[in-house]
Amino acid sequence: MYSKGFIVFELGCDIVTILSDLISIESETGNEKALCDKLFDTLKSYDGELIRVKNSLLFNLDLKKDKRVALIGHIDTVPVANSSTTPEIKDDELWGRGSCDMKSGLAVMLKVIDDISIGKIKPKQNLSFVFYENEEGALPNGINFLLDNNYLMDIDFAFVLEPTQSKYSVGCLGSLAVKKDVYGISAHSANPKKGKNALIEATEIVMSVEKMNKLINKDSSIDGLDYYETVNITQLGTTTETFNVIPDHVEIVANFRFSPKRSSNEALEYLLEFLGQDNITILDKADSCYIGDSGNDFLLPNIDREIMQAWTDIAQLNKAGIPSINYGAGSIKYAHKPDERISIDELTEFYKSLVTHL
Ligand SMILES: [Zn+2]
Numbered sequence: 001m002y003s004k005g006f007i008v009f010e011l012g013c014d015i016v017t018i019l020s021d022l023i024s025i026e027s028e029t030g031n032e033k034a035l036c037d038k039l040f041d042t043l044k045s046y047d048g049e050l051i052r053v054k055n056s057l058l059f060n061l062d063l064k065k066d067k068r069v070a071l072i073g074h075i076d077t078v079p080v081a082n083s084s085t086t087p088e089i090k091d092d093e094l095w096g097r098g099s100c101d102m103k104s105g106l107a108v109m110l111k112v113i114d115d116i117s118i119g120k121i122k123p124k125q126n127l128s129f130v131f132y133e134n135e136e137g138a139l140p141n142g143i144n145f146l147l148d149n150n151y152l153m154d155i156d157f158a159f160v161l162e163p164t165q166s167k168y169s170v171g172c173l174g175s176l177a178v179k180k181d182v183y184g185i186s187a188h189s190a191n192p193k194k195g196k197n198a199l200i201e202a203t204e205i206v207m208s209v210e211k212m213n214k215l216i217n218k219d220s221s222i223d224g225l226d227y228y229e230t231v232n233i234t235q236l237g238t239t240t241e242t243f244n245v246i247p248d249h250v251e252i253v254a255n256f257r258f259s260p261k262r263s264s265n266e267a268l269e270y271l272l273e274f275l276g277q278d279n280i281t282i283l284d285k286a287d288s289c290y291i292g293d294s295g296n297d298f299l300l301p302n303i304d305r306e307i308m309q310a311w312t313d314i315a316q317l318n319k320a321g322i323p324s325i326n327y328g329a330g331s332i333k334y335a336h337k338p339d340e341r342i343s344i345d346e347l348t349e350f351y352k353s354l355v356t357h358l
Contacts, residue, residue: 008042011114015351016094016344019107020087023096029076032133036075039131042110046117051151055133056142058151059113061126068126069298069358070158070322071112073105074135074142074313082338095341100330104342105161106131108329108351112358123358128155135313139286143313147320155322157298159357160314163330163342164306166350168299170325172308172315173227174288176256176267177234180205181279186240186248195246199238202250205275206233209254212274222260222290227307231256231271253283260290260307286311289318291325298357299325327354 009021027035036055043050049060055075077098087096109129115121130152132142146152162169182202187195209231216229235253240246254275258267264287272280290307308314308326317324329350330342 007038008045009038009110011042011110015107015111015347016089018110019094019099019104019342019347020096022103022106023087023094023098024085026085027076027098028079029134029136032076036131036133039075039110043113046113048113053146053149053151054142056146057129057131058146059129059131061116061123061128063123063126065124065126067156067297068128068154070128070130070152070155071105071109072130072132072143072158072160072317072324073102073109073162074133075106075131076133076136077101077103078136078336080336080338080340083340089344090341092344093341094344094347095339097340099334099340100163100342101332101335101340102162102328102330104163104330104347105328107347108161108354111351112355115355121355121358125156125358127358128152139284141313143316147316152317152320152322157295158314158317158322158324159327159354160312160317160324161328162312162326163328163332163335164308164326165331166327166329166346166353167304167306168295168325168327169308169312169314170225170295170305171222171260171290172288172312172326173229173260173310174258174262174264174267174315175284175286175311176258176264176271176282177284178254178256178268178271178275179281179283180252180254180275181281182250182252183279184246184248184250187246189244189246192246195248197246198250199247202236202252205252206236208274209233212271220259222307223292225305225307227259227309229257229259257309257311258288260288262288264288287315287319289315291318291323294323295325298323300357303353
């Protein structure tokens, strides 16, 4: 059973019950207040510094240690049709929206706080717990706000508990989205000599980007960890509304997922070699990251490492000078899906493993 209807979460329960409680409170992006309220009310009875910033929370424990480690998780979920906020256990899995992305991580953070309060965990470091809003929406998100307003000071290392199947995700690709406007001259399609068809030039640019993709889209690695770069045309369209007019304007959007070895500026420079320099609008420019050796004091040698083949908030934390990795139970393949679920065994094992890092 879970404690839906109670004013606070009962953190003395097992972790599956805590996760069930979290799933039962809807917290789609932009609608996190109810969950944040309940988390706040729950944590205020625990010893520690509790700070609320809009619908994000920080819970800091100063244990007079040398270093500070943060556990970080977003409290929002995406809206998914046909996914349920009524938790359900089937076989050895817990189903429900956010079960893997990433209320499982929040359940782990809450359980750690409770286990510290009863002396079951004796941390070797000062700890910060960061519950933040608005991760699934457009940037800037809740982490940007906390970074920009200096709430995440003095953190030596951070674990972001996104689902990684309990591997260390020690880097991620960057993302660049660029719009290119291609202009021609409109004319009657029965008499096109007087015009210039923007689609013809646009097609050449599309092929040029495809050529770039062939050059970059290959197996790459950094310190033996595999990833690949890719660039894709994700939008292409004219603004003409009739069939008998030569189009004078085409919009192309290209999305470049680039290596931790390139900065976002280098990635942009490279992409523009194929898109051309003119009429460019940058829609999204998010750095890649790789922690290199900076996590060695905080990580264990026996846990598998990977580069995440996507962009995540660890890039923003690393850029802000906080060495950070993703490390959490559950598989990203169930995230944002109606059949979202997590293995109860994996979650339980993950908890035991995470605690050894604290
Ligand atoms: Zn997530």
